[in-house]
Amino acid sequence: MTLQDAKIGFKDCSDCPIRHRAVCARCETNELELLEKIKYYRSYEAGQTVVWSGDQMDFVASVVTGIAALTQTMEDGRTQMVGLLLPSDFVGRPGRNVAPYDVTATTNLMMCCFRKKPFEEMMQATPHIAQRLLEMTLDELDAAREWMLLLGRKTAREKIASLLMIIARREASLNVSADSDVRVFDLPLTREAMANYLGLTLETVSRQISALRKDGVIMLEGKRHVTVPDFQRLQDETGDDSDGGMLF
Amino acid sequence: MTLQDAKIGFKDCSDCPIRHRAVCARCETNELELLEKIKYYRSYEAGQTVVWSGDQMDFVASVVTGIAALTQTMEDGRTQMVGLLLPSDFVGRPGRNVAPYDVTATTNLMMCCFRKKPFEEMMQATPHIAQRLLEMTLDELDAAREWMLLLGRKTAREKIASLLMIIARREASLNVSADSDVRVFDLPLTREAMANYLGLTLETVSRQISALRKDGVIMLEGKRHVTVPDFQRLQDETGDDSDGGMLF
DNA sequence: TGGAAAATTTGATCTGTGTCAAAGAGACAT
DNA sequence: ATGTCTCTTTGACACAGATCAAATTTTCCA
Incomplete structure (x- = not known):
């Protein structure tokens, strides 16, 4: 699966969380009808909370547009983002009733x-749905583990470069066409969210953003x-292997 | 599922990764025969590597005895543990050929x-196996996200207390019987692994361990x-909510 | 049992990131 | 346009944890 595929998958069937992330081929008509x-x-408006940690969460969902964040907060207010949901990402868990973290709309x-x-x-x-969700959850777990390396061992500069x-x-x-070296994008996060x-x-x-700009x-x-x-220059600042960890 | 159940599950069918973590009831005879x-x-001896990041991994497995660690290492040697596998834990992923991190035997x-x-x-x-693996993977994801809070926001003392x-x-x-306040256990990790x-x-x-001892x-x-x-005293040192995050 | 290697503790010092404070820049409503 | 509010930048300083170094304890093999 490439990101390009995912994009097409998202555009063509924006209301099926299973189709999202490019599994169109396996979705059959009667399932789609059921989903309908x-x-x-x-x-949600930017800043609104979708669910609070500990609350009942009686739905699963996939992001159509905008960005949502999963965060955990300690009693004294220290907060750590533990998930960042972009369009086509899935949230919620079959088999669980209570949300284990806050979900808020970032945009x-x-x-x-x-x-x-x-x-x-x-x-x-329909068994293949559980298999598809398993695959998606394993992807999320991989992402979480790369994130753990970032949190535990990277310098501030490397962290910023990695996020960028x-x-x-x-x-x-989603935006750019050419596979040129130049990339242009909008930062969808405030400095605080970052x-x-x-x-x-x-x-x-x-x-650190100022420093990267100055350099x-x-x-x-x-x-x-x-x-x-x-x-490539930005990639070099992340501290990651040059192959980008995309080796599976 | 309680931890007590898990213990029984492990003891009674130590060679079935699906039965591990207390799903004995759903395993049927023909599946067990197939697993056989x-x-x-x-x-593996303590210190040996089970698989290297990037290597082919043509099996899935569950830990019977001992402890294994999943680690990611940067080019300059900084390493971060991203998973700690205790007896009954599952490792490996259906649908993936290449290990995304090193797996090493800690003991x-x-x-x-x-x-x-x-x-x-x-x-x-047998569809319910995918469902069971999905559930296990979601548990792992929750653990990874609690770990992210630890890495990103806790002090050194809180980190140690949390690990303990x-x-x-x-x-x-596995060891103790009484639900008394006193707990006794062996640290299975070196200071470096911690x-x-x-x-x-x-x-x-x-x-920090010295400090906790002195205090x-x-x-x-x-x-x-x-x-x-x-x-309870140790719990208070972790910075976590007093309910221990075990709220699902 | 002795002795070398490995793991752990402790000390002294350094440094990257946090904290506190204030000034600048954008966004938006009136 | 003008002012208010929020977000961002920049500065000065403090401190938690890293680094470097050495002493001590434990492990384990001869």
């Missing part, structure tokens, strides 16, 4: 939701629009 | 392995044998 019946859309957000009970029933009836790479790769697959993603303070995030690794128009003149 | 045919055991290790091809065929044939709690909970379920787990240096790990939170006999006189 149990689906509904929900919109304006539209999600396609499915009530959990019927969704689970469909899972029982992640966003560049995701957004680039800090919560990276386990830093927002001041450190700001300083010519990135260019900024306004606070959000990023141009990467040399993608 | 494709299973084999492998042993002497025995694993019960299943060649991947036939295991996958069995998954196709995790081990105490797991080991206690440091790699927590995103610290081994010196900091040593210092009476833990007692040490030798370097490995730990006594926790007041479990």
